[in-house]
Amino acid sequence: MSGVATETLIVGGGLSGLYAALLLARRGRRARVIERAPRLGGLAGAEEFRGIPCDLGSHRLHPAALDRPLFREIHAQTPFLQRPRRGVLLLGDRRVPYPPNALALARAIGLPASLSTAAGFLARAGRRRAFVGWDADRAVTSGDQGFERFVRDRVGDRAYHAFYRPYAEKVWGLDADELSQTIAKKRVSTTRPWALIASAAGRAARWIAGDDEPGDDGPSGSFVYPERGAASIIGWLEAELARAGVPIERSRAFEPGDRDRGPVLFAGDLRDLVPTKLEHRGLYLVYIALPVERVGAAETYYSPDARHWFGRVAEIQNYSPALRTPGETILCVEIPEGAWGPRRDFGQGELLAALLAQLTWAGIVPRGLKPIEVRQRFVPSVYPLYRRGWMAEWRATMARVATMGNIVPIGRQALFLHVNLDHCADIAEAAVDHVLAGLHPAAWIEKAENFLEIRVRD
Ligand SMILES: Cc1cc2nc3c(=O)[nH]c(=O)nc-3n(C[C@H](O)[C@H](O)[C@H](O)COP(=O)(O)OP(=O)(O)OC[C@H]3O[C@@H](n4cnc5c(N)ncnc54)[C@H](O)[C@@H]3O)c2cc1C
Structure with a gap:
C-alpha cells in the first residue's frame, strides 16, 4: 500500500476525513476527498441561522485538546477562546451547576x-x-x-x-x-x-454542624471554543487542503468501484460499506431566535426530566460573544430522536407551542416571549446505539470490512464511536501513520477495538 504515486481516497468531509487528508498531503502522499453532502463538516458543521453559524448542537473543546497538534496549530493562528463553564442541570424545579458540584x-x-x-x-x-x-x-x-x-x-x-x-x-x-x-x-x-x-x-x-456555607460554588471549570463556532475548524482544514492542492468533491457518495484503485480511509457511514445491524439515533435541533438581548448566563442547560422533550439547550452567544446579533438571542434546543423517529416537526404548530411551554416551565424562556424565527434541522446518526450485546455485532461488522482488503475505517461513524473532536483527530493521525508505514488495513481493524475504550467528555 505504500508508494508516493498511489492516491489515497478519503471518504467523508468531517473532521476525521479532512484532517487525515491534510496529514497525508503534508507527508507527500496524493489524496482526494469525497463528501456525500453538499457542504463539508459532518457533525462539526454549522446551520447558518439569522447570519450566525450555529453549531449542530452544543460543542465545546476540552482544554486538553490544545495539547493535540491540530488544535495547537489552529490556536497559534487564531486563538481559541477560554470560556468559563456555566452549565445548568435542571433537576425537578432545582438548578444545579453542571458538571455538578x-x-x-x-x-x-x-x-x-x-x-x-x-x-x-x-x-x-x-x-x-x-x-x-x-x-x-x-x-x-x-x-x-x-x-x-x-x-x-x-x-x-x-x-x-x-x-x-x-x-x-x-x-x-x-x-x-x-x-x-x-x-x-x-x-x-x-x-x-x-x-x-x-x-x-x-x-x-x-x-x-454549621461549619460550612451552602453557597454557590460558581462555574465548574472552563472550556475552549473557536470564536466563530465549531465549523470554523472545518473552514481552517478546508483552506489548508486547498493550499496543499487536495481535491475535494462534494455531493459525491462512496461507490463500490471507488475502492479498486488504492487505499481508502473511510470516515463515512459504516452502513454504506458493509451490511450491519449496528444502528444510531439522531438528534432534532430546533433553533429559536428570541427578541431579547440574552435569556441567562448559562451556555448550556441539561435536562434528564422526562417531562421535557429536550436533553440540552444552548444559548449560542454564551459560547462566543462573536455569535450574537444585538437585540436578539438564539437558543439551540436538542431533542433526542429517542422514540420519536426522524420525521417530527417541532419547528411549528402544536409541537412548537408545547416545546416553548416546556422551555418556559424550565425557566429558560421568559414567560410570554414570542420567537422571531424558528428553524428545525434533523441530524441523523449522532449517537451510536449501544444495545446489550452490541460488541459481537461490532466485531462481525469489522471482520466484513477487513475482508474488503484496502479499507481503513476512521472517525465516529465508521468505527461506531461516541467520541470528541480531539479523539477523531488522534484516530486520523494514527490511521495515517498506519497507512504510511505500509501496514495492512486488517491490522488496523484489529487495533481499532482499542478506540472503543475512549470515553466522551461533556
Ligand atoms: C450534538 C453534538 C455535540 C457534540 N459535542 C462535542 C463537544 O462538545 N466536543 C467535542 O470535541 N466533540 C463534540 N461532538 C463530537 C464531534 O462533533 C464529532 O465526534 C466529530 O465531528 C465527528 O467527526 P467525523 O469526521 O468522525 O464524523 P462526521 O462528522 O459524522 O463526518 C462524516 C462525514 O462523512 C460523510 N459521509 C458519510 N457517508 C458517506 C459516504 N458513503 N460517502 C461520502 N461521504 C459520506 C458525512 O456526510 C459526513 O460529512 C458533538 C457531536 C454532536 C452531534
Missing part, C-alpha cells in the same frame, strides 16, 4: 435523600468497591451486565431512577434494560459519582 447536588436532591444515598454506599463494602472501580473499570469490551444493573450497583436506586434512567431512556427511546453498560462506561461515568456523593455527604454533614 457536590453541595449543589446534595441540595437539589434534598439533604435527607443525599445523606441516605451516601450512607447506603458507604455501608456496603461491595458497592463501595464497585464505585471506586467505576473510573478504573473502563473496558467496554469485557462482559456486559447491562446499563441498569451497572449503574444501580454503583449509584443506588434513588440516583438511578432520579437521573440516570430517565436521561438514558430519553436519548435512546428504549427501556434502560435494553441498553448496554457501555453507555454508562463511556458517558455517565464522567460525573465520577462516588467522589461526588462522598464529598456531598461530607459537606452536608459540615453544613448541618
Whole structure:
C-alpha cells in the first residue's frame, strides 16, 4: 500500500476525513476527498441561522485538546477562546451547576435523600468497591451486565431512577434494560459519582454542624471554543487542503468501484460499506431566535426530566460573544430522536407551542416571549446505539470490512464511536501513520477495538 504515486481516497468531509487528508498531503502522499453532502463538516458543521453559524448542537473543546497538534496549530493562528463553564442541570424545579458540584447536588436532591444515598454506599463494602472501580473499570469490551444493573450497583436506586434512567431512556427511546453498560462506561461515568456523593455527604454533614456555607460554588471549570463556532475548524482544514492542492468533491457518495484503485480511509457511514445491524439515533435541533438581548448566563442547560422533550439547550452567544446579533438571542434546543423517529416537526404548530411551554416551565424562556424565527434541522446518526450485546455485532461488522482488503475505517461513524473532536483527530493521525508505514488495513481493524475504550467528555 505504500508508494508516493498511489492516491489515497478519503471518504467523508468531517473532521476525521479532512484532517487525515491534510496529514497525508503534508507527508507527500496524493489524496482526494469525497463528501456525500453538499457542504463539508459532518457533525462539526454549522446551520447558518439569522447570519450566525450555529453549531449542530452544543460543542465545546476540552482544554486538553490544545495539547493535540491540530488544535495547537489552529490556536497559534487564531486563538481559541477560554470560556468559563456555566452549565445548568435542571433537576425537578432545582438548578444545579453542571458538571455538578457536590453541595449543589446534595441540595437539589434534598439533604435527607443525599445523606441516605451516601450512607447506603458507604455501608456496603461491595458497592463501595464497585464505585471506586467505576473510573478504573473502563473496558467496554469485557462482559456486559447491562446499563441498569451497572449503574444501580454503583449509584443506588434513588440516583438511578432520579437521573440516570430517565436521561438514558430519553436519548435512546428504549427501556434502560435494553441498553448496554457501555453507555454508562463511556458517558455517565464522567460525573465520577462516588467522589461526588462522598464529598456531598461530607459537606452536608459540615453544613448541618454549621461549619460550612451552602453557597454557590460558581462555574465548574472552563472550556475552549473557536470564536466563530465549531465549523470554523472545518473552514481552517478546508483552506489548508486547498493550499496543499487536495481535491475535494462534494455531493459525491462512496461507490463500490471507488475502492479498486488504492487505499481508502473511510470516515463515512459504516452502513454504506458493509451490511450491519449496528444502528444510531439522531438528534432534532430546533433553533429559536428570541427578541431579547440574552435569556441567562448559562451556555448550556441539561435536562434528564422526562417531562421535557429536550436533553440540552444552548444559548449560542454564551459560547462566543462573536455569535450574537444585538437585540436578539438564539437558543439551540436538542431533542433526542429517542422514540420519536426522524420525521417530527417541532419547528411549528402544536409541537412548537408545547416545546416553548416546556422551555418556559424550565425557566429558560421568559414567560410570554414570542420567537422571531424558528428553524428545525434533523441530524441523523449522532449517537451510536449501544444495545446489550452490541460488541459481537461490532466485531462481525469489522471482520466484513477487513475482508474488503484496502479499507481503513476512521472517525465516529465508521468505527461506531461516541467520541470528541480531539479523539477523531488522534484516530486520523494514527490511521495515517498506519497507512504510511505500509501496514495492512486488517491490522488496523484489529487495533481499532482499542478506540472503543475512549470515553466522551461533556
Ligand atoms: C450534538 C453534538 C455535540 C457534540 N459535542 C462535542 C463537544 O462538545 N466536543 C467535542 O470535541 N466533540 C463534540 N461532538 C463530537 C464531534 O462533533 C464529532 O465526534 C466529530 O465531528 C465527528 O467527526 P467525523 O469526521 O468522525 O464524523 P462526521 O462528522 O459524522 O463526518 C462524516 C462525514 O462523512 C460523510 N459521509 C458519510 N457517508 C458517506 C459516504 N458513503 N460517502 C461520502 N461521504 C459520506 C458525512 O456526510 C459526513 O460529512 C458533538 C457531536 C454532536 C452531534
